[in-house]
Amino acid sequence: xxxxxxxxxxxxxxxxxxxxxxxxxMARLADEFPGALRELDRRTMDEINRRVSALQSAxxxxxRIEGWMLAQHEFHRFARGALATKRWLSTxxxxxxxxxxxxxxxxxxxxxxxxxxxxxSLEEIGSPLRGRVMDIVYTRVAGELGITERELRxxxxx
Numbered sequence: 001x002x003x004x005x006x007x008x009x010x011x012x013x014x015x016x017x018x019x020x021x022x023x024x025x026m027a028r029l030a031d032e033f034p035g036a037l038r039e040l041d042r043r044t045m046d047e048i049n050r051r052v053s054a055l056q057s058a059x060x061x062x063x064r065i066e067g068w069m070l071a072q073h074e075f076h077r078f079a080r081g082a083l084a085t086k087r088w089l090s091t092x093x094x095x096x097x098x099x100x101x102x103x104x105x106x107x108x109x110x111x112x113x114x115x116x117x118x119x120x121s122l123e124e125i126g127s128p129l130r131g132r133v134m135d136i137v138y139t140r141v142a143g144e145l146g147i148t149e150r151e152l153r154x155x156x157x158x
Contacts, residue, residue: 004022034079074141075156078137080112081114081115081117081118082134085111085118089122101122124136
């Protein structure tokens with residue numbers, strides 16, 4: 001993420017620098033870390049650099065793991081699962097609702113492993129309240145971490 005921002009800022013400030021096409025890297029980043037592109041746009045470079053340093057410190061010393069790190073990890077894990085489940089459901093209109101869970105469980109080996117997190121929530125993912133799958137993710141992650149959604153959002157978004 002940091003490299004994408006640095007290349008973009010360099011291209012904006014140095015007319016001799018031609019920014020590499022970021023589309024493939026952005027697509028990979030969005031697939032692996034849903035919501036990261038929004039974060040890329042919103043965070044300052046100082047904050048991105050601070051977080052990279054904090055992550056490096058936590059890798060060296062697990063006692064330095066911060067709450068936002070756990071929140072980000074769980075958020076991305078659940079978001080990947082919810083989005084994979086939603087994509088699968090969008091291709092299954094012909095399966096009767098009483099057979100859907102069995103079909104989903106049979107399809108799990110071909111899906112992202114995180115999709116299994118939603119094996120019993122197919123109806124909820126297929127038709128989320130207010131049409132927002134990410135609201136389900138926030139609720140599930142907050143429950144997983146034993147915090148409120150408000151606390152989770154603060155950890156994720158500052």
